[in-house]
Amino acid sequence: MTDTLISSPAAARRRAARWQPDARWQNVVVTRILFAALLLSLWQAYSGGKGAVIPEVALSKPSEIASSLGHLIANGGIFGALGSTLAALALALVISIPFAAALALLTMTRAGEWILGPIVTILYAVPKVGLITVFILMAGFSTKTHVLLVATTVMFVYYYSFQQGLRDLDQRVVRSLRLFGASAPQIGYLYVLRAIVPNVVVATRVAIPMAFGFEVFAELRVPTASGLGVMLNQYTQNLQPGPAMAVLVFIIVVACVIDALLGYWAARYAKSIGVGVTR
């Protein structure tokens, strides 16, 4: 209270606005909830039974999906599958990032760019989903196939970002550091690594949702022991629409959460370096 009295009226208004929820914002939330409820009610009403618009064998009723999801969450099975999917994704990132960095460094040299540039362009145009067949022949029906597919896909995202970052380096800074006697590793540590961080952030923002999508695709095509795609595949093959839809909903929620978290992280980073980009 004292604080409000001694501060300027504008500051007090700002503080008050921060703590009082905006009525319009509340209206939007309520309307969205009502809209979702209406859609779910229609789905529930027109699903299953004789002459139903939505066949229950493909799309289960929302109530059954919710019940299956609750069951999967309660027994923890879905989190084990999520763990397997994320572990394969993380391994693919760990493999692809150093490879992309090395390739970007190679193509920074005049000869490297002259020779490797067209090869990388051709390889980039390969429809990546088709590569799964090559990886099946190479690694069989195993998690290695998933990792290879995801690593190959995200490698290009990081490669182009690293390349852009290296091209944008301020050569005057590099020359100055050399004049002060810095060695190549020192220049790399003191300047290059820090300068390309924004490119890495942007690449990660794009690469992780993409990697998640490709990992699920790989799990659907090459069902191994565990994973969200494997689980979805199993339930659809056993004609269990309730759990299948529950896994599908879970995958969509995970994708949205990953995207939202990365968006928040990228926006925070942009703000921290003074770009001030907000989502």
Next chain:
Amino acid sequence: MNPRSWQVLGHGGAEVLRWVVSLGLLLAVWQWLLVPHTSSVFVAAPSAVWRELGSMTSDGSLWSAVGTTLSEALVGFAIGLGVGLVLALAIGLMTPLVGKLLEPVVTGVYTSPKFVLAPILFIWFGDGFGPRVIVVAADVFPVIAIYALGGIRTVNTDVVLALRLYGGGWRHVTGKVLVPHISGDLITAVTVALPRAITIAIGVEILFGTTTGIGGLLNTDTDLFSAPGVWATLVAGTVISALCIALTQVIGAATRRHFFGDQAGGRNR
């Protein structure tokens, strides 16, 4: 080669030479370094891939597969384009409530991996043309909607107001302001979405386990452990994908020239 020789070749000639040398190197590494040291189960020699491509071309299986995949991709793309534009116009031009309700749906669909729809659609509709097109359209429409909406939201309202004051109706506003303004965003959306449509079509064919389309050829060759077949189909897929990327860029440049009268495609806001 001395600098004078480069000048004789010119920029275009030097670029062609670069691509020839680079491709030659790729093929040499593939033929003499990769093939002798890897299993023939998954790596085929370029000569075997070339022979397979010739055989697939002469018996018509390649053209049939390319036709199937392209038709799925293009029909799905056309539907996605239509749905995306309608959604963008509804969100951008109608009452804000419509935008607040529909925008999270578009963003949610954009964020989700579309391949998860494949198993459900397979049970619902089978593995025919329809479900493949649905997955492609589901991938395309959020991209179109998001880019078009970006364009709609940056229209200069002063220009719209001035046009309305001079007696212009919605037809004039749409034709004179809205369409030229969002065309740049739409071109970008098409450049992003069209190559994706081909990838999604191939992916769905693979997931459905079909025998038609490029994905179908890949499935069949994998089942037969035919490495030359797999690599030949991948080469064909890469050529189509590259042609598609080049085509979208040419169309983009032409459209930008038409609307903006320059090659850079600068927007006249």
